[in-house]
Amino acid sequence: MLMTLSAQHLAKHYGGVTALADGSLEVAAGEVVALVGANGSGKSTLSKIITGVVAPDGGQLLLDGKSVSFAGPPAARARGVTAVYQELSLVPDMSVAENIWLTHEPRWLGLLVNRAAVQAQTARLLALFSGAISARLDPRAPVRDLPPDEKQIVEILKALSRRPRLIILDEATASLDSRQVTRLFDLVADWQVQGKAVIFVSHRMDEIFRLADRIVVLRNGQTVGRLARSEARERDVVALMTGQAAAGAPGDAAVAQETPAAAGEAAGAGSTLLPGAVRLQVDDLRTPNVHGLSLQVHDGELLGLGGLRGQGQEDVLLALFGALPHSGRIRIGGKVAAFRHPQEAMAAGVAYVPGERNAQGLLSIRSILENLQLPSWAGYGLPLRMSAARADGRRVADELAIVMAGLDEPVSSLSGGNAQKVVLGKWLLRSPRLLLLNDPTKGVDVGAKAEIYRLLAALAAAGTAILFYSSDDEELLSLCRRVLVLHDGLLCAELQGPSLTRSQLVAAGMGAVSGETANGEAAGGKADTAAEPGSTP
Amino acid sequence: MSGHRWQRLLSRHPYLFTLLLFAVLLLANRLLQPNLFESRVLSGNFRTFLPLLLLAVGQTLVVIGGGIDLSVGALVSLATAILVTNLLPESGMGAFLAVVGLAALAGMAAGAFNGFCVAVLRLQPIVTTYATAFLFGGVALWLLPRPGGAMPQELAQFYRQQTPLGLPIGVYVIIALLLLWLLLRSTRFGHYLFAVGGQPEAAYTTGVPVTWVRVATYMLSGLMAALAAAALTLGTSSGDPRIGDAMTLDSIVAVVLGGTRLSGGQGGVAGTILGVIVLSLIRNIISFANVPNWWQTLVDALIIVLALAGPALVRLLWRRT
Numbered sequence A: 001m002l003m004t005l006s007a008q009h010l011a012k013h014y015g016g017v018t019a020l021a022d023g024s025l026e027v028a029a030g031e032v033v034a035l036v037g038a039n040g041s042g043k044s045t046l047s048k049i050i051t052g053v054v055a056p057d058g059g060q061l062l063l064d065g066k067s068v069s070f071a072g073p074p075a076a077r078a079r080g081v082t083a084v085y086q087e088l089s090l091v092p093d094m095s096v097a098e099n100i101w102l103t104h105e106p107r108w109l110g111l112l113v114n115r116a117a118v119q120a121q122t123a124r125l126l127a128l129f130s131g132a133i134s135a136r137l138d139p140r141a142p143v144r145d146l147p148p149d150e151k152q153i154v155e156i157l158k159a160l161s162r163r164p165r166l167i168i169l170d171e172a173t174a175s176l177d178s179r180q181v182t183r184l185f186d187l188v189a190d191w192q193v194q195g196k197a198v199i200f201v202s203h204r205m206d207e208i209f210r211l212a213d214r215i216v217v218l219r220n221g222q223t224v225g226r227l228a229r230s231e232a233r234e235r236d237v238v239a240l241m242t243g244q245a246a247a248g249a250p251g252d253a254a255v256a257q258e259t260p261a262a263a264g265e266a267a268g269a270g271s272t273l274l275p276g277a278v279r280l281q282v283d284d285l286r287t288p289n290v291h292g293l294s295l296q297v298h299d300g301e302l303l304g305l306g307g308l309r310g311q312g313q314e315d316v317l318l319a320l321f322g323a324l325p326h327s328g329r330i331r332i333g334g335k336v337a338a339f340r341h342p343q344e345a346m347a348a349g350v351a352y353v354p355g356e357r358n359a360q361g362l363l364s365i366r367s368i369l370e371n372l373q374l375p376s377w378a379g380y381g382l383p384l385r386m387s388a389a390r391a392d393g394r395r396v397a398d399e400l401a402i403v404m405a406g407l408d409e410p411v412s413s414l415s416g417g418n419a420q421k422v423v424l425g426k427w428l429l430r431s432p433r434l435l436l437l438n439d440p441t442k443g444v445d446v447g448a449k450a451e452i453y454r455l456l457a458a459l460a461a462a463g464t465a466i467l468f469y470s471s472d473d474e475e476l477l478s479l480c481r482r483v484l485v486l487h488d489g490l491l492c493a494e495l496q497g498p499s500l501t502r503s504q505l506v507a508a509g510m511g512a513v514s515g516e517t518a519n520g521e522a523a524g525g526k527a528d529t530a531a532e533p534g535s536t537p
Numbered sequence B: 001m002s003g004h005r006w007q008r009l010l011s012r013h014p015y016l017f018t019l020l021l022f023a024v025l026l027l028a029n030r031l032l033q034p035n036l037f038e039s040r041v042l043s044g045n046f047r048t049f050l051p052l053l054l055l056a057v058g059q060t061l062v063v064i065g066g067g068i069d070l071s072v073g074a075l076v077s078l079a080t081a082i083l084v085t086n087l088l089p090e091s092g093m094g095a096f097l098a099v100v101g102l103a104a105l106a107g108m109a110a111g112a113f114n115g116f117c118v119a120v121l122r123l124q125p126i127v128t129t130y131a132t133a134f135l136f137g138g139v140a141l142w143l144l145p146r147p148g149g150a151m152p153q154e155l156a157q158f159y160r161q162q163t164p165l166g167l168p169i170g171v172y173v174i175i176a177l178l179l180l181w182l183l184l185r186s187t188r189f190g191h192y193l194f195a196v197g198g199q200p201e202a203a204y205t206t207g208v209p210v211t212w213v214r215v216a217t218y219m220l221s222g223l224m225a226a227l228a229a230a231a232l233t234l235g236t237s238s239g240d241p242r243i244g245d246a247m248t249l250d251s252i253v254a255v256v257l258g259g260t261r262l263s264g265g266q267g268g269v270a271g272t273i274l275g276v277i278v279l280s281l282i283r284n285i286i287s288f289a290n291v292p293n294w295w296q297t298l299v300d301a302l303i304i305v306l307a308l309a310g311p312a313l314v315r316l317l318w319r320r321t
Helices: A043-050 A073-078 A096-101 A115-127 A148-160 A178-194 A205-211 A234-242 A255-273 A313-320 A342-347 A357-361 A368-373 A386-399 A416-428 A446-461 A473-479 A502-509 A517-535 B002-012 B016-032 B039-064 B072-086 B093-120 B125-143 B153-161 B169-185 B188-198 B200-206 B210-236 B247-257 B269-288 B293-320
Strands: A004-014 A017-028 A032-036 A058-063 A066-068 A081-084 A166-170 A197-201 A214-219 A222-228 A278-287 A290-298 A302-306 A327-332 A350-353 A434-438 A465-469 A482-487 A490-496
Touching: A004 A043, A017 A032, A017 A043, A017 A058, A017 A197, A017 A214, A032 A043, A032 A205, A043 A081, A043 A166, A043 A197, A073 A081, A081 A148, A096 A115, A096 A148, A096 B188, A115 A148, A148 A166, A148 A178, A166 A178, A178 A197, A178 A205, A197 A205, A205 A234, A214 A234, A222 A234, A234 A446, A278 A313, A278 A465, A290 A313, A290 A465, A290 A482, A290 A490, A302 A313, A302 A446, A302 A473, A302 A502, A313 A327, A313 A350, A313 A434, A313 A465, A342 A350, A350 A416, A357 A416, A368 A386, A368 A416, A386 A416, A416 A446, A446 A465, A446 A473, A473 A502, A482 A502, A490 A502, B016 B269, B016 B293, B039 B072, B039 B153, B039 B169, B039 B188, B039 B210, B039 B247, B039 B269, B072 B093, B072 B125, B072 B210, B072 B247, B093 B125, B093 B210, B153 B210, B169 B188, B169 B269, B188 B200, B188 B210, B200 B210, B247 B269, B247 B293, B269 B293
Parallel strands: A017 A222, A032 A197, A032 A214, A081 A166, A166 A197, A302 A465, A302 A482, A350 A434, A434 A465
Antiparallel strands: A004 A017, A004 A058, A058 A066, A214 A222, A278 A290, A278 A327, A482 A490
């Protein structure tokens, strides 16, 4: 029987906070519905109610026309409803196969786990992504050794292994590279043919328009719009999300698209007008995943690091921050820097904004103030001058426009975008000379992204050298004047000026121009400029 | 490069260092005690560490499941008290099994209580089981106020003297434990155990019955404590209501020596068995090395600290060079 799910006026309150006020959506078998909204608009709560993780305190859920209430995730799964969450539900010490089949392992006589069947069925699932994953992703590989994108794929396969009728993909593409996203979308198309229903939660507008049949927009916990893809325009969706009228000036509606570009202009202008001194000079950097990389960052420059995920970008940043053993020559501000501990790097004016903000960037149960001041307490004397610390914390929070109830609230009370601002803010308090960023806008909503872009541009304009890794090509294109593309731990292209185009970035990321970087670069740039006008209609 | 390989090897087989230590200690022990491999001596050695071995296997399950059980020693005392107050020197096999069954039930009930406090009431395992240890120890003293009691003579004789096929009974117990462990690892419960210890939230959202798995580990630990008491009293033929006190921390040392991570989610029974043997070899060597009495505890402690720190020290040295 074909499934239809209908959520009607669902509501959920946590204490005095309304997480979801009036959430409604319908999805039928063979249909992909995109659920969009800014961070904190209630998307996660709505999908958690549908999968039984959270019990609603208002409204109702209809499955095939009948009212249901799930006691927990297993109850929802038993009815064919399952989700792929962004907070991973994997056990790091267990293998890929063990994780995928946990709680529904194929067994002999209902007693002993049939390992051969587990391996074989896992291999079959992994084959769905063959070509888009590394050979290292073996059924027996421990999950802890996998990079984030492959963990996400295991998570997707885990959901798929239960043969669900409704799948919720919650930001499932946020950590995937473009090849993997394409493969996932092909799979979703197959699922549609098979009659599965899909709810797709994403911040990426282009993916929403590639995949969804219909778009449901949430704002402040309420369903404010239901659009068919054929009649929806990007700016209408943005307008619904932000609550601003779409009829106004086009520039106003397309906030998401324009802001980073504008910010990029500002940053770029700063660096072209005032070419600063060389802040960072790296020669022949080597780590387990980087095999001899040289680069230069100038004061006031926003240098991008691009390429597919896991090509050594994170190693570069960690090595520069003294958090990873490495060899090679690093000079910061002309002085030789051989950091063996982040403390030494911090003392030299280096700051690092990690990618996994919950694991590496924040103490989630502690207050916002404590998180902001964690690297800076040493400057406040003994006993700590709390009023000064509080004033500084307040100033940075205001500068970043962190939406919060107060400095003493725990960081866990913040939405993803605001939490990321806290991670940035704690380093801004130290006024770093060199800022290292590891994919700072991953899983951050459009509004917060724009603010982070603005902030980076302002920092660069003020003379801070910034080395910026992003998995989002658009971001690199609009923010950076120069982008280094890594592939397999080596520099495979340096793109700037006319050669810094989307097609070059994608091609270099796939390793297409590797091997001829040094002398082929100028030619590649020219070839691209020659090709580019022809390709634009 | 070789440092990297060693690290990978060590992370895959965390008790590798202990295995090395085992070889060295065995050699040292053999030099100090030339008759070590004689059947009678070997059998005596196995009898000495068998109780700790059973106890540490139970502890291993709790630790893998993300907990810790500081009440195991008191549970050995309690089970000992139950055994020696209910048995007579002339009791037969049937009576013995019945009383061991009773002790096992008591151990599992006590473990269920621990599990209830930790998994349902969400109390901290270290403090909870430290507190319940006094409770269980108190019951043991109430049942058996001073050392004494009795065990069936014939069975004790058999246990002490028989070496089927020339091997100590302990060898068969170890083989049985390893087989049971392999079996457990292939059950769904075995998978749940590692999931609950490794990432409880992930296990919960996947639908693993986290509470039940935790309670079960403490119940199994209680059961193993009762079996340890049976092995202990068969060896000594009498009961001491405080006999288990010293065994709690030894069981944890053995678990760690065996490469099981105290934070849970990783490890195994085979390593623990090795850990128990290494621990008993250390004690054996000290008693044969003519170390003065007042030095014994110090030397014992130093070797244990070294053994525990070994893998980390090796890693540190490799990183420096």
